[in-house]
Every structure is written in C-alpha cells, then in structure tokens.
Amino acid sequence: MAxxxxxxxYNLRAGYTVxxxxxxxxxxxxxxxxxxxxxxxxxxxxxxxxxxxGASPAFSQTAASGAGVYPNKTxxxxxxxxxxxxxxxxxxxxxxxxxxNIGQQVLVDNRTGAGGIVATEALARSxxxxxxxxxxxxxxxxxxxxxxxxxxxxxxxxxxxxxxxGSLPYIIVVHPSLPVKNVREFIxxxxxxxxQLNYASSGVGTGSHLSxxxxxxxxxxxxxxxxxxxxxxxxxxLLGGQVVMMMDQPVSSLPHVxxxxxxxxxISSLKRFPTLPDVPTIAESGVPGFDAVSWSGxxxxxxxxxxxxxxxxxxxxxxxxxxxxxxxxxxxxxxPIGSTPExxxxxxxxxxxxxxxxxxxxxxxxx
Numbered sequence: 001m002a003x004x005x006x007x008x009x010y011n012l013r014a015g016y017t018v019x020x021x022x023x024x025x026x027x028x029x030x031x032x033x034x035x036x037x038x039x040x041x042x043x044x045x046x047x048x049x050x051x052x053x054g055a056s057p058a059f060s061q062t063a064a065s066g067a068g069v070y071p072n073k074t075x076x077x078x079x080x081x082x083x084x085x086x087x088x089x090x091x092x093x094x095x096x097x098x099x100x101n102i103g104q105q106v107l108v109d110n111r112t113g114a115g116g117i118v119a120t121e122a123l124a125r126s127x128x129x130x131x132x133x134x135x136x137x138x139x140x141x142x143x144x145x146x147x148x149x150x151x152x153x154x155x156x157x158x159x160x161x162x163x164x165x166g167s168l169p170y171i172i173v174v175h176p177s178l179p180v181k182n183v184r185e186f187i188x189x190x191x192x193x194x195x196q197l198n199y200a201s202s203g204v205g206t207g208s209h210l211s212x213x214x215x216x217x218x219x220x221x222x223x224x225x226x227x228x229x230x231x232x233x234x235x236x237x238l239l240g241g242q243v244v245m246m247m248d249q250p251v252s253s254l255p256h257v258x259x260x261x262x263x264x265x266x267i268s269s270l271k272r273f274p275t276l277p278d279v280p281t282i283a284e285s286g287v288p289g290f291d292a293v294s295w296s297g298x299x300x301x302x303x304x305x306x307x308x309x310x311x312x313x314x315x316x317x318x319x320x321x322x323x324x325x326x327x328x329x330x331x332x333x334x335x336p337i338g339s340t341p342e343x344x345x346x347x348x349x350x351x352x353x354x355x356x357x358x359x360x361x362x363x364x365x366x367x
Contacts, residue, residue: 070130070307070308070311071102071104071130071131071311072104073104073105073131074104074105074106074107074131075098075102075104075105075106075107075130075131075132075133076107076109076126076131076132076133077091077094077095077106077107077108077109077133077134077135078109078111078119078122078123078132078133078134078135079091079108079109079110079111079119079134079135080110080111080112080113080115080116080117080118080119080120080134080135080137081110081112081116081202081203081229081230081231081232082110082112082229082230082231082232082233083110083230083232084230084231084232084235084252085202085230085231085232085235085252086168086231086248086249086251086252086296086334087116087135087137087202087231087296088108088110088135088230088231088232089251089252089332090135090165090166090251090296090329090334091108091135091296092108093325093328093329094165094298094316094319094320095107095108097319097322097325098315098316098319101315101318101319102315112229112230113229114203114204114205115139115144115202115203115204115205115206115209115227116137116139116140116144116203116205116206117144117148117151117152117205119134119135120134120136120140120153120155120159121151121152121153122134123158123159123299123300123301124152124153124158124159124301124302125153125301126301127301128300128301128302128303128304128305129304129308130300130304130305130308130309130311130312132300132301133162133298133299133300133312134159134298134299134300135165135296135297135298136159136161136296136297136298136299137206137207137294137295137296137297138206138207138210138294138295138351138355139203139205139206139207139210140155140159140299141155141159141161141348141351141352142348142351142352142354142355142356143205143206143207143209143210143355143359144205145352145356146352146355146356146359146360147204147205147359147364147365147366148205148366157302158301158302159299159300159301159302160299160300160301160302160303160304160309160341161297161299161341161344161345161348162297162298162299162300162309162312162313162316162341162344163297163298163312163313163316163317163337163338163339163340163341163344164295164296164297164337164338164339164343164344164347165296165297165298165316165320165336165337165338166295166296166320166329166334166335166336166337167293167294167295167334167335167337168249168250168251168293168294168295168296168333168334168335169249169250169267169268169269169273169292169293169294169333170207170208170211170247170248170249170267170268170292170293170294171247171248171249171250171253171254171264171265171266171267171268171276171279171333172186172215172245172246172247172264172265172266172267172268172282173238173245173246173248173253173256173257173262173263173264173265174186174244174245174246174262174263174265175238175239175241175243175244175245175262175263176260176261176262176263177241177244178244178245178263180263180265181263181265182265182266182280182285183265183266183280183282183285183286183287184285184286186245186265187219187220187221187286187287190219190221190222190223191220191221194221194222195222195224197223197224197244197245198223198224198225198226198243198244198245199212199223199224199225199226199243199244199245199246199247200226200227200228200234200235200237200238200243200245200246201225201226201227201228201234201246201247202227202228202229202230202231202234203227203228203229203230204227204366205366206227207292207294208231208234208246208247208248208294209225209227209364210292210355210358210359210362210364211247211268211292211294212225212245212246212247213225213358213362213364214290214292214358214361214362215247215268215282215287215290215292216362217361217362218287218290219286219287223245226243231248231249231252232252234246234248235248235252235253235256238262239256239261239262247268247292249294249333249334250273250276250332250333250334251332251333251334254332254333264279265285266279266280266281266282266285267279267280267281267282268281268282268290268291268292268293269281269291269292269293270283270289270290270291273333274330275330275331275333276333295337295347295351297344298312298316300312309341310341313338313340313341316338317338317339318338320336320337320338321336321338
C-alpha cells in the first residue's frame with residue numbers, strides 16, 4: 001500500500017491527519033460491539049432538516065454573544081474505516097482543501113469498527129455545533145438500518161445530511177492467480193464451485209458487502225463473504241491471496257491494477273465511467289440491469305443549526321468544484337457532487353428503498 005499512500009499524501013501510521021495545523025491529538029479508536037440487524041425505513045430526514053432550520057436563531061445568538069462566527073476552532077472529521085480505503089481517501093482530500101478555505105484545522109479521526117457504525121455513533125453523541133462532521137456512506141442510511149435490528153442511534157433523528165460528496169461505482173477486482181479475464185469468465189469459474197471462493201468487503205453492512213451480495217444473487221453464484229475493518233485491511237488480504245475477489249471503488253484499487261497486482265474485470269454502474277471507458281459494465285457482461293453505485297457524503301449530528309449546515313454545504317461544494325480536485329476525483333473513479341441538504345436527503349431516501357430491497361432479496365445478514 002506504500003505507493004498508494006504516498007500518492008495521496010498522508011501517513012498511514014497515524015490514525016488521524018491534521019490539515020492547516022501544527023499539531024493534533026489522536027483520539028483512540030473505539031471498537032464496536034457485534035450488532036444484529038434492522039430498523040425501519042428512512043422517511044423523516046426531511047423533518048430533521050426542518051427542525052435544524054428552526055434552530056438557526058440559536059446560531060445567531062451564539063455568534064452575537066461573542067462566540068464568534070462559525071467556524072472558529074478545529075473541526076473533527078470522523079471516518080468509520082481504516083486509512084487507505086476510498087472513504088478515508090476522499091475525506092482527507094476534502095479536509096485538506098476545506099481547512100485551507102475556512103482557515104481552521106480539519107482533523108480526520110478514523111473511528112473503525114462495525115462497518116462504520118462506531119463512527120456514526122460517535123457523531124450522534126457529539127454536540128450539534130458543527131465541530132464534529134462525519135463521512136457518511138451508503139451503508140449509513142441505506143443498508144445498515146435494514147440489516148441491524150438495533151443500532152445505537154436513530155438515523156432519522158440523530159444524523160443530518162449536509163451534502164453528497166461523490167458517486168462511486170464499484171469495480172470487480174480479483175487476485176491475478178485466478179484464471180479469469182472478465183466478468184463472464186469469473187461467473188463461469190464460480191458456478192461449479194459453490195462456497196469454494198471468497199470475497200472481501202470493508203465490513204458487514206457496507207456498500208462493498210451488499211454490492212457483492214447483489215452480484216452473487218444476480219449472477220447465480222455462491223462466493224463466501226469475508227468482512228474486514230475497512231478497505232485497507234481487505235485489500236491487504238486480497239493482494240496476499242487470502243481472498244480472491246472484491247467489489248471496491250477505483251480510487252483504492254486502480255493503483256494495484258496498474259501495478260499488475262490485481263485484475264479488473266468490470267464496473268458496477270449501468271454506463272461505463274468516463275475516465276475508465278475501456279472497462280465493461282457488469283450489466284453488459286452477462287448480468288443484465290446490474291447497477292450498484294455507492295456514494296459518500298458529509299453529515300452532522302441531529303439538532304445542528306441550519307446556518308451551520310448551510311455553511312458547511314457551501315464550503316464543501318466549493319472544494320468539490322475546484323478544477324484540480326474535480327479532475328483528480330474523476331481520475332480516481334469518483335464523480336464529485338456537492339448537493340444541497342434537501343437533495344442529499346432525498347437521495348438517501350431513494351437509496352434506502354433500493355438497498356432495502358437488495359438486503360431482502362439477497363438475504364444478507366449482519367452475522
């Protein structure tokens with residue numbers, strides 16, 4: 001992973017990064033308890049945003065009373081996965097530019113465990129003042145509420161969407177020892193070997209887990225799930241041959257594909273990705289209609305004043321539209337978005353319907 005880390009400019013030995021700052025204190029990673037599966041769907045997020053809007057006078061009073069205009073101190077950026085994965089890489093790229101633009105430190109705090117649930121719980125327990133933000137994912141809103149019977153937070157009330165930062169298709173990558181060159185050959189190789197092959201994911205209830213389960217089901221194959229605590233750990237075992245396949249975002253896999261350490265078979269979006277025009281879609285490779293695109297975003301605790309939500313959205317959208325960063329993200333297989341809180345909320349609602357059905361159809365479980 002050394003070349004990947006060097007390419008993105010941060011230190012894997014530390015579980016944090018401070019941008020625009022001279023020092024930082026690392027928060028200890030907490031470990032999530034093993035949890036089991038499903039809360040009811042996402043229908044009240046728009047109400048949460050309205051409630052947050054009602055809190056905006058408190059923001060004005062705080063600023064007027066001498067606390068200063070937001071932001072006036074370090075912002076902690078929670079990431080639920082270990083350094084080296086797509087969620088972490090995107091968060092660090094955003095944090096670096098956001099820190100420059102707002103003139104404050106933005107500290108990336110990796111709180112690994114339970115497929116991102118540990119970090120989401122830390123967000124829900126944080127003060128709703130805009131100084132703790134979270135790299136939320138497809139799993140946060142659209143998968144885990146359907147897979148876990150009890151979560152340590154209420155995603156409708158305790159988490160407020162700020163902006164969708166990116167749309168990320170998955171690519172199927174396999175260990176080079178596997179005698180396949182494309183999706184059709186992989187399916188043909190796996191079908192007569194039920195339960196004999198395995199695939200890695202960044203954790204139970206994550207997008208990489210459910211997209212692979214969806215592929216398993218749609219292709220009529222039986223490949224065994226092996227969950228890890230983040231893409232970085234999963235990638236290490238895939239490179240070492242302990243697992244043979246993974247559905248991963250291009251940003252964390254492409255360096256290994258280019259180095260000849262992995263083979264890329266196909267991409268999960270319905271259409272080919274603009275910067276990967278030669279990579280066929282899974283849908284055109286024997287699994288018609290297959291469409292599994294993940295997304296990343298920024299969220300804040302429930303009750304955060306709307307003024308702060310708006311300020312964060314505007315500043316993050318500005319970062320995402322900067323030409324250099326936008327080009328870099330596209331080259332890494334990430335389409336930058338920067339949507340409004342309302343647009344992001346609506347997106348999470350639609351995605352919950354889609355992925356809730358996938359959970360049901362595939363029989364994916366949190367065990």
